[in-house]
Amino acid sequence: MRGMSAPVALSMPVVPRVRRSPEEVAAAAPVEGDKKVLLASPRGYCAGVDRAVIAVEKALDHYGAPVYVRKEIVHNKHVVQTLEADGAVFVEEVDEVPEGSLLVFSAHGVSPAVVSSAADRGLQTIDATCPLVTKVHREAVRFAKQGRQILLIGHVGHEEVEGTYGEAPDRTIIVNGPEDVPSLEVEDPDNLVWLSQTTLSVDETLEIVTALRERFPNLQDPPSDDICYATSNRQGAIKEIAPQTDLVIVVGSPNSSNSVRLKEVAAEYGAARAERVDNANEVDESWFEGVRTVGVTSGASVPEVLVRDVMALLAEYGYADVEEVVTAEEDILFSLPKELRARLTADGDATRNLGGRGARPAR
Numbered sequence: 001m002r003g004m005s006a007p008v009a010l011s012m013p014v015v016p017r018v019r020r021s022p023e024e025v026a027a028a029a030p031v032e033g034d035k036k037v038l039l040a041s042p043r044g045y046c047a048g049v050d051r052a053v054i055a056v057e058k059a060l061d062h063y064g065a066p067v068y069v070r071k072e073i074v075h076n077k078h079v080v081q082t083l084e085a086d087g088a089v090f091v092e093e094v095d096e097v098p099e100g101s102l103l104v105f106s107a108h109g110v111s112p113a114v115v116s117s118a119a120d121r122g123l124q125t126i127d128a129t130c131p132l133v134t135k136v137h138r139e140a141v142r143f144a145k146q147g148r149q150i151l152l153i154g155h156v157g158h159e160e161v162e163g164t165y166g167e168a169p170d171r172t173i174i175v176n177g178p179e180d181v182p183s184l185e186v187e188d189p190d191n192l193v194w195l196s197q198t199t200l201s202v203d204e205t206l207e208i209v210t211a212l213r214e215r216f217p218n219l220q221d222p223p224s225d226d227i228c229y230a231t232s233n234r235q236g237a238i239k240e241i242a243p244q245t246d247l248v249i250v251v252g253s254p255n256s257s258n259s260v261r262l263k264e265v266a267a268e269y270g271a272a273r274a275e276r277v278d279n280a281n282e283v284d285e286s287w288f289e290g291v292r293t294v295g296v297t298s299g300a301s302v303p304e305v306l307v308r309d310v311m312a313l314l315a316e317y318g319y320a321d322v323e324e325v326v327t328a329e330e331d332i333l334f335s336l337p338k339e340l341r342a343r344l345t346a347d348g349d350a351t352r353n354l355g356g357r358g359a360r361p362a363r
């Protein structure tokens with residue numbers, strides 16, 4: 001629960017984008033038997049996203065607006081717009097922030113160069129990097145110090161990859177996909193280690209690692225998986241549901257890596273059709289013709305309120321029978337960033353150990 005500010009109405013109004021009435025859409029689905037929704041669990045907010053969003057909310061509560069945030073705090077349009085309405089100012093780079101201001105680093109992490117430029121500008125910073133991303137940064141630093149070359153599997157241009165790469169740019173090569181493997185030029189094929197972005201497809205990463213190992217048999221594995229628990233669990237749930245569905249709807253923004261991966265995984269695992277929507281407004285009635293079972297899930301940066309809007313629309317279309325398919329339980333919580341905890345303690349705010357889906361009302 002937020003300690004100091006009044007609740008804010010956060011759900012963006014759902015503007016029905018129906019060219020036909022819900023009854024007409026429902027009637028147009030020529031299916032035998034009951035229409036049904038399989039709702040994936042886990043879905044939605046992970047502990048790292050929850051922590052980052054709460055960090056900005058708490059910063060606004062305790063320092064007042066404006067609170068600057070470098071890049072989107074998490075990759076979700078609704079979350080960003082909601083925080084903007086509360087006084088957060090999102091910038092692309094540090095030099096856009098007035099000297100002496102408060103700046104929050106996003107959940108995706110930043111390179112040491114960004115930290116330095118914020119310090120040079122005299123900014124007060126709160127680092128909301130997910131601890132599981134920080135773990136990958138530490139691995140990159142350690143392997144670079146050992147003189148190893150790092151093959152970083154991830155999407156070029158993604159903020160998380162930029163941040164991890166920036167820990168050891170001279171020792172790191174980004175591997176975007178299996179097609180990169182044949183042309184990689186490395187210093188020593190026997191002194192390589194691979195790391196990865198936390199939000200990739202588990203299967204695709206395995207495929208890339210297999211290709212890398214075929215080329216570099218002595219490639220070292222990281223000490224533990226870099227793909228995080230939340231990414232794996234959400235993909236695991238949709239793998240279970242997809243073969244039973246005619247249509248999977250993934251709620252998540254187009255720049256959310258794990259949301260885009262969920263759509264791909266749903267299609268790979270047998271969903272007749274898979275679509276990603278930012279919110280209920282983007283659900284297209286033409287998708288439902290002949291559809292009996294709809295699967296629904298959401299990416300790790302998606303507040304549950306957006307899923308509820310989609311479920312409400314599905315109910316209008318006649319898909320009111322909902323079965324939640326639970327494939328894993330999650331109880332991970334992360335403490336808030338240490339810079340913020342110190343301020344909260346000084347202000348007597350005891351709500352310092354928040355996080356995890358369901359731990360607080362959806363904003």
Ligand code: SF4
Pocket residue numbers: 046047048049107130131132133198199228229230231258300
């Ligand atoms: S998706 Fe994984 S790595 Fe990213 S913020 Fe969530 S828990 Fe952290």
